[in-house]
Amino acid sequence: MTLCINGADYPMPNDPRTTLLDHMREKLNLTGTKKGCDHGQCGACTVLVDGKRVLSCLQLAQTVRGDVTTIEGLSKNDTLHPMQAAFLEHDAYQCGFCTPGQIMSAVACVSEGHAGSDAEIADWMSGNLCRCAAYPQIRAAIASVAQAEAEG
Amino acid sequence: MHNFDFVKPGTVADAAAALQGDEAQPLGGGQTLIPTMKQRLAAPETLVSLIGIAEMQGVCKTDAGELSIGGATTHATVEAEAASLFPGLAGLAGRIGDPAVRNRGTIGGSLANNDPAACYPAAALATGATIRTDKREIAADDYFQGMFTTALDEGEIIVEVRMPIPEKSNYQKFLQPASRFALTGVFVAKYADGVRVAVTGASEEGVFRWTEAEQALGSNFAADAISGLSVSADGMINDLHGTPEYRAHLVKVLTGRAVMAAA
Ligand SMILES: Cc1cc2nc3c(=O)[nH]c(=O)nc-3n(C[C@H](O)[C@H](O)[C@H](O)COP(=O)(O)OP(=O)(O)OC[C@H]3O[C@@H](n4cnc5c(N)ncnc54)[C@H](O)[C@@H]3O)c2cc1C
Ligand code: FES
Ligand code: FES
Numbered sequence: 001m002t003l004c005i006n007g008a009d010y011p012m013p014n015d016p017r018t019t020l021l022d023h024m025r026e027k028l029n030l031t032g033t034k035k036g037c038d039h040g041q042c043g044a045c046t047v048l049v050d051g052k053r054v055l056s057c058l059q060l061a062q063t064v065r066g067d068v069t070t071i072e073g074l075s076k077n078d079t080l081h082p083m084q085a086a087f088l089e090h091d092a093y094q095c096g097f098c099t100p101g102q103i104m105s106a107v108a109c110v111s112e113g114h115a116g117s118d119a120e121i122a123d124w125m126s127g128n129l130c131r132c133a134a135y136p137q138i139r140a141a142i143a144s145v146a147q148a149e150a151e152g
Numbered sequence: 153m154h155n156f157d158f159v160k161p162g163t164v165a166d167a168a169a170a171l172q173g174d175e176a177q178p179l180g181g182g183q184t185l186i187p188t189m190k191q192r193l194a195a196p197e198t199l200v201s202l203i204g205i206a207e208m209q210g211v212c213k214t215d216a217g218e219l220s221i222g223g224a225t226t227h228a229t230v231e232a233e234a235a236s237l238f239p240g241l242a243g244l245a246g247r248i249g250d251p252a253v254r255n256r257g258t259i260g261g262s263l264a265n266n267d268p269a270a271c272y273p274a275a276a277l278a279t280g281a282t283i284r285t286d287k288r289e290i291a292a293d294d295y296f297q298g299m300f301t302t303a304l305d306e307g308e309i310i311v312e313v314r315m316p317i318p319e320k321s322n323y324q325k326f327l328q329p330a331s332r333f334a335l336t337g338v339f340v341a342k343y344a345d346g347v348r349v350a351v352t353g354a355s356e357e358g359v360f361r362w363t364e365a366e367q368a369l370g371s372n373f374a375a376d377a378i379s380g381l382s383v384s385a386d387g388m389i390n391d392l393h394g395t396p397e398y399r400a401h402l403v404k405v406l407t408g409r410a411v412m413a414a415a
Contacts (some may be wrong), residue, residue: 016158039187053252058186127250
């Protein structure tokens with residue numbers, strides 16, 4: 001059994017207790033995904049599995065079925081993903097600790113079609129907390145990506 | 153987290169066999185159990201994952217006009233697949249927690265846990281659902297036995313939940329803004345032969361039916377019908393988010409809103 005993360009195959013942990021988050025951070029040198037609370041409360045550990053957001057702190061690695069995408073997998077060579085570029089453009093962070101989780105959640109928020117208004121974005125981003133309270137800038141970054149996509 | 157043997161069966165029969173052992177526990181989406189194990193408040197010796205069991209997945213309508221939901225179906229799947237068949241339930245599922253929780257958390261896990269502020273218990277009780285386990289069928293009226301307590305035996309698996317589809321229904325949830333659980337929530341279900349109203353997040357005994365409102369709404373399904381009723385604050389939850397009186401007040405307000413929004 002292997003884990004597919006950002007298009008590459010990695011070994012599964014032997015210990016069934018290991019969460020996807022701990023496995024990536026401690027064993028696979030994929031430290032972009034952050035551990036905030038480790039209890040499903042903050043969203044810092046959000047990754048995509050087959051394009052759907054999940055909390056990697058609450059998922060045992062051995063139960064992962066599907067392709068995992070983390071913050072490390074978004075950019076293509078030296079070109080940032082549009083959501084990463086929008087976060088830079090809109091100053092959508094201060095300390096940056098929540099940012100990888102915010103960006104992964106934001107990518108799904110747009111692809112799900114849940115970025116139609118400021119209120120809708122706030123609702124569908126409610127699982128991602130930001131202690132620096134960059135919320136208005138985060139919502140603005142997401143709205144700009146959604147708008148750019150709508151305009152093709 | 154204490155260590156455990158991890159079993160990932162593909163059938164209910166294999167899961168039931170694995171759960172025979174001492175200190176064996178099922179794992180649904182893990183959105184409640186994994187944090188509990190991290191806190192060492194649960195320490196199963198064998199953990200039996202249910203999410204790979206095909207017969208416990210998905211939503212469909214039965215010949216008897218019930219909505220059948222597999223016990224390992226996620227909230228996000230119920231939100232999508234029940235949308236046209238039973239919009240009141242889809243609306244409830246789509247407002248549980250946040251999107252990441254909804255992509256993993258399951259109806260079986262929610263009903264087995266019976267958190268006093270959880271959403272699904274209100275739908276199960278208001279529809280008079282049948283909870284089918286690997287051993288028997290349990291009526292919702294007998295299933296909920298106080299907060300975090302149910303009729304389930306140790307290791308018993310919720311395989312399927314069947315809910316009679318109402319003519320009209322709606323769930324109103326007053327968000328506890330930090331956790332996004334229900335500070336109080338009310339599910340109203342209107343059937344040809346009567347109305348059922350179930351309340352979560354309010355009572356120290358967990359989910360309960362507000363029978364006076366059921367009677368009043370049974371003869372007149374309009375928000376006005378309950379205007380003369382009042383809810384006692386006795387036995388309501390008291391915490392920093394709301395007093396018993398506040399929750400009692402919310403029960404009535406939310407019931408009225410659910411009747412007005414019922415579809
Ligand atoms: C941030 C956050 C917000 C949340 N907000 C809400 C909310 O607003 N409303 C709400 O209702 N819930 C909320 N929840 C809880 C969420 O819905 C959980 O998914 C649910 O309570 C448990 O489901 P699970 O599949 O994750 O179960 P698990 O965590 O895997 O298991 C929970 C319990 O149920 C048992 N179990 C699991 N599946 C079965 C089964 N099929 N048969 C028998 N026993 C089983 C387990 O042994 C365990 O005891 C929230 C959770 C989080 C982390
Ligand atoms: S670290 Fe996973 S939700 Fe906080
Ligand atoms: S930028 Fe600091 S927590 Fe969000």
